[in-house]
Amino acid sequence: MVLGAAEAAVLAFDVGGTDIKAGLVDPAGNVLGMRRVPTPLDAARPAEAILDRLAGLAEELGVEFPDIPAKAAGVIVPGIVDSVEGVGIYSANLGWRNFPFTAEAEKRLGLPVAFDHDVRSAAAVEHAFGGxxxxxxxxxxxxxxxxxxxxxxxxxxxxxxxxxxxxxxxxxxxxxxxxxxxxxxxxxxxxxxxxxxxxxxxxxxxxxxxxxxxxxxxxxxxxxxxxxxxxxxxxxxxxxxxxxxxxxxxxxxxxxxxxxxxxxxxxxxxxxxxxxxxxxxxxxxxxxQLGQDAGLLGAALNARALLDGAR
Known part of the structure; x- marks a missing residue:
């Protein structure tokens, strides 16, 4: 419960070069249904393959927690990221260039999406709640x-x-x-x-x-x-x-x-x-201090901030 309480639940996705972490963060700040799955690698469709996997994970979490609907999602990825424009500029390890992550993720998830850099998002949580x-x-x-x-x-x-x-x-x-x-x-x-x-x-x-x-x-x-x-x-x-x-x-x-x-x-x-x-x-x-879950918490914090900004 590092993040504390909020008005709505959000989905959080931390995309890494090897694994994707996903979870539903409820209004009380609890991470529910956390899972870790291999990051799909598709040279022809690197970003699309990952977003398709995120959509599948979102569906799984929706079935598992039908009474806790998510109102937004946070997606964080490695590489060079322009969070304002919602674009993954470049990822050496995962292979995309200038991909419109925010727009494409919102199409697949049917939710407003906060898109950002993995380390920057993890660091924001560490800076806000850590040492x-x-x-x-x-x-x-x-x-x-x-x-x-x-x-x-x-x-x-x-x-x-x-x-x-x-x-x-x-x-x-x-x-x-x-x-x-x-x-x-x-x-x-x-x-x-x-x-x-x-x-x-x-x-x-x-x-x-x-x-x-x-x-x-x-x-x-x-x-x-x-x-x-x-x-x-x-x-x-x-x-x-x-x-x-x-x-x-x-x-x-x-x-x-x-x-x-x-x-x-x-x-x-x-x-x-x-x-x-x-x-x-x-x-x-x-x-x-926050260990390996800092990225996931950062993605959730981004999604919460998106909802706060919409009000």
Whole structure:
């Protein structure tokens, strides 16, 4: 019941690269009938196939809870999203370009639809109800296989037509730079959970079961694992410090799979940020509190806001 009470029930859909989460959020704020299904992948009809699946899930929830009719739906997706125009501009992993999500979803669901970005929506819930709610200038970073972020300035989300917050593609020093390199790479290539595992495998010629395995090896004295983990911390700290210098960030919320490392990530990250910064204020580094359901709750919050705006 993180969201609290509202006047009507809403449907919530969190579309990911692997799975779709769906549920009915009743007026009291309870998530009912939550289910997780594989995201359909159709190269010829990538967005349409997903919306067809959402329509089927909406029908299932309607049959399961006939006495709790939804009055709106929230749909969130990855990629570059223009929520004002209701368009999915681009998704590298799922394959659409300039698709009119809001219009097409409303046709299939027969409800008003609030369409937005997955990380931005999850971040809005985390910022409103989680550990950063006391701050106005916040970056919420989701660090998993890739890295995405939502930026709040003066308490307001910065969207820039869907292009803000692409921190995973921000430039950072490249720890593997060769003599003919520019010396820079993108944050995702060093600081993401996927990159940590990939770089360890490349440097050690040993297969590992994800970033957590690399951390455990580092704690056991594996020098290669320790260096790869430290490189990730350096890259994340570099980007956080850039945010502090450019937009005055006062709190950074770390979510996603890598955040499950807790203080094993946050403590060295705080230390490195402190070493890099000079006169600037030190941002508070906070572990995300709402976990894997933040996106679904964010989609529901968007749908509720749509109904509030219609009244």
């Amino acid at each position: 950063s709610k006391e701050f106005d200038d916040v970056v919420v970073m989701v660090v998993g296989t890739g890295i995405a972020a939502a930026v709040f300035s003066g308490g307001v989300a910065v969207t820039a037509g869907g292009f803000a917050g692409e921190l995973g593609h921000a430039q950072v020093p490249d720890p593997d730079a060769g003599p003919n390199s520019t010396g820079m790479t993108i944050l995702e290539a060093v600081g993401s959970a996927g990159a940590i595992a990939k770089r360890y495998c490349a440097h050690s010629r040993t297969t590992v079961d994800g970033a957590r395995d690399v951390l455990l090896r580092a704690q056991s004295g594996d020098a290669v694992a320790a260096r790869v983990w430290a490189d990730a911390v350096d890259a994340l700290a570099f980007t956080i410090c850039q945010c502090v210098n450019i937009i005055g960030t006062e709190a950074v919320v770390i979510g996603g799979g890598l955040a499950e490392a807790g203080e094993n990530l946050l403590e060295p990250l705080r230390t490195r940020v402190d070493q890099i910064l000079d006169f600037q204020r030190r941002p508070r580094l906070i572990q995300a």
